[in-house]
Amino acid sequence: xxxxxxxxxxxxxxxxxxxxxxxxxxxxxxxxxxxxxxxxxxxxxxxxxxxxxxxxxxxxxxxxxxxxxxxxxxxxxxxxxxxxxxxxxxxxxxxxxxxxxxxxxxxxxxxxxxxxxxxxxxxxxxxxxxxxxxxxxxxxxxxxxxxxxxxxxxxxxxxxxxxxxxxxxxxxxxxxxxxxxxxxxxxxxxxxxxxxxxxxxxxxxxxxxxxxxxxxxxxxxxxxxxxxxxxxxxxxxxxxxxxxxxxxxxxxxxxxxxxxxxxxxxxxxxxxxxxxxxxxxxxxxxxxxxxxxxxxxxxxxxxxxxxxxxxxxxxxxxxxxxxxxxxxxxxxxxxxxxxxxxxxxxxxxxxxxxxxxxxxxxxxxxxxxxxxxxxxxxxxx
Ligand SMILES: *Cc1c(COP(=O)(O)O)cnc(C)c1O
Numbered sequence: 001x002x003x004x005x006x007x008x009x010x011x012x013x014x015x016x017x018x019x020x021x022x023x024x025x026x027x028x029x030x031x032x033x034x035x036x037x038x039x040x041x042x043x044x045x046x047x048x049x050x051x052x053x054x055x056x057x058x059x060x061x062x063x064x065x066x067x068x069x070x071x072x073x074x075x076x077x078x079x080x081x082x083x084x085x086x087x088x089x090x091x092x093x094x095x096x097x098x099x100x101x102x103x104x105x106x107x108x109x110x111x112x113x114x115x116x117x118x119x120x121x122x123x124x125x126x127x128x129x130x131x132x133x134x135x136x137x138x139x140x141x142x143x144x145x146x147x148x149x150x151x152x153x154x155x156x157x158x159x160x161x162x163x164x165x166x167x168x169x170x171x172x173x174x175x176x177x178x179x180x181x182x183x184x185x186x187x188x189x190x191x192x193x194x195x196x197x198x199x200x201x202x203x204x205x206x207x208x209x210x211x212x213x214x215x216x217x218x219x220x221x222x223x224x225x226x227x228x229x230x231x232x233x234x235x236x237x238x239x240x241x242x243x244x245x246x247x248x249x250x251x252x253x254x255x256x257x258x259x260x261x262x263x264x265x266x267x268x269x270x271x272x273x274x275x276x277x278x279x280x281x282x283x284x285x286x287x288x289x290x291x292x293x294x295x296x297x298x299x300x301x302x303x304x305x306x307x308x309x310x311x312x313x314x315x316x317x318x319x320x321x322x323x324x325x326x327x328x329x330x331x332x333x334x335x336x337x338x339x340x341x342x343x344x345x346x347x348x349x350x351x352x353x354x355x356x357x358x359x360x361x362x363x364x365x366x367x368x369x370x371x372x373x374x375x376x377x378x379x380x381x
Contacts, residue, residue, distance in 0.1 A: 012375045015257035015336075016289045019343070020053050022061050022380040024235045024251035029065060031246055032229055035216060040223045043091065043209070045230035046081075047073035052294075052367040053234060053252055054376045056084040061378075062233075063088055071228050075100045078109040091136065091170075093228075095146045101125055105133055110170075112138045114146045116156070119163055126165035136170030136207065141190040142183065143176045150190040154197050170207035171195060175222070178214035179239050188221060214238040217246055236352045236363045250351065253343025254295075254370060257336050258307075260286035261327075270324050271316025276301055282328045284315065287339055292320040294369035295341060298359035299323075305339050308332065309346035312339075342366075 032042060044067055050058035059070055059081055069089040072078055078090045091110045098121040104111050105125055113119045113135050126133040137156070140147030148156045150173075160168060173191045175184050191210060198205075208224035213232035215222040231238050235250035242248075263283050270276040270284060278284075287305070291297040295318060303314040305325055312325045327333045342350050352363035359366075 014288050015259070016287075016293065016374055017255055018052075018370055018374050018376050019253045019255065020057070020376050020378050021249075021251050021253075022378060024249040025058070025061060025233060026065060027249045028233050028235050028251070029062075029067075031248060032216065032227070032232060035220070035246070036223060036227065037220075039225060041068060041226045043067075043069045043071050043226055043228050044233045045071040045093070045212075045228055047071065047077060047093065047230070048368045049372075051230060051234050051364065052370040054378070055080060056086070057376065057378055059086050060084075069226075071230075072109075075103055075107075075109065078107050079103065082107045082109075105129070105131075111135050112146070112172075113160075113168070114138050114140075114148055116159055119160055119166060123163035123165045132165055132167050134167045134169055136172060137168055139171065139173045139191060139194050141173045141187040141194075143174045143187075145174070147173065150194050153194045154201065157198055157201065157203060168203070169205055170209070171198065171205045172207070172209045175210065175212065175215050178212060178218060178222075179241075181219075184215065184219060184222070188219075212238070214242070217242055231364060231367075234367060236367065238363075240353065250343065252352075252367065252370070254289075254341040254374070255343070256287045256289045256339050256341065258285040258327075258333065258339060259288045259335070261333065261335050269316075271300075271319060273317055276316040276324075280328070282326055283333070285312075285325050285327045285333065285337075285339075287323045287325060287341075288321065289341065289374075290319045290321045290323055293371040293374050294366075295323060296355070296359040296361075296366075296369070298361075299355065302358045303341075303355065304350065305341050306345040306348045306350060307337060307339050309348065311348060 044062050046059050049055045071091050071093050073094045095114050096111045098118055101122050138147035139150050139153050141150045175187055177183055207226050209226035211222040211227040213229045216227045232248055235248045266278055266280050268278045289295050297318050299314055300317040304311045308330050310330045312327050315326045316324050352366040355366045356363040
């Protein structure tokens, strides 16, 4: 029995929707826990609208499952979560501007410090309010994105010592290529050097963390006392080889219905640019979804969908709001028939990894791209 819990958009006319199954989050969290020692906590990353699954709905569900902290990318995401009543600690993994710090404090978000200017301003705000403010320090050990360079972190902490309204209780880093064992090892050595040095200097941290999904499954030494899985929480593999060591269940399915069905003769062109010409008499169905919804134009003449327990190819170019498929070989297809673009039907499955391979991107982007025009429907089981 499928129980529909909540829809983000109350009324929608177009029969295209994304289903998000909470039971997959439960399953994936348990799978992740099997790789962790009991003292290691999980901070699911819910940035980018929870990888397209719905920021508030997913966060609330994860908190209901005992999750005690969430990772976000921006101050705006933190504001939205707080305004919707999410009360757990929220860690901003991105850099913040000094101008955002008043808001960070007002909404009780935990910022990442990567430079002294931000740290000083945060300390100033805390001093004015006569409070202590928590923050974490990000160490750049080889990602080259944000963070204090690992060669400069010890000196950075000595400067922070004077800012006595800050409570720096977290130290973390991020891997550039968790699939590359050697470089990950180098980054870990650098991080441990910084961490060890700070311990000797008398600094203590509540949170030490480094692992994203791939690192957490690949290397226990990256766990410290907190891990930051994103993609794997949503049931998608950051790398194919992980399938051999862990089973994950995708939380999101993308579905639509056939809105137009026609029989055309051999030699008939389909869609913009006439890149597909029927090679036989064909039955072509039109789907009300396109690249305007995040179903990539790059899937033109490449993608496939599931109809009545069979795969059907995308034919011609994907349009902004519509896509055509060839259902000639599938008997009994009718108007209104349900079509799966991502997810399972019967024994068949289309994964985010498949769509990523076909369109020359990574599964992360496939999920994040699923547009706001598509309602998310939440169910459990
Ligand atoms: C996005 C992000 C993660 C999650 O990465 P996944 O590969 O999705 O598990 C972890 N840490 C940081 C800093 C991130 O930006």
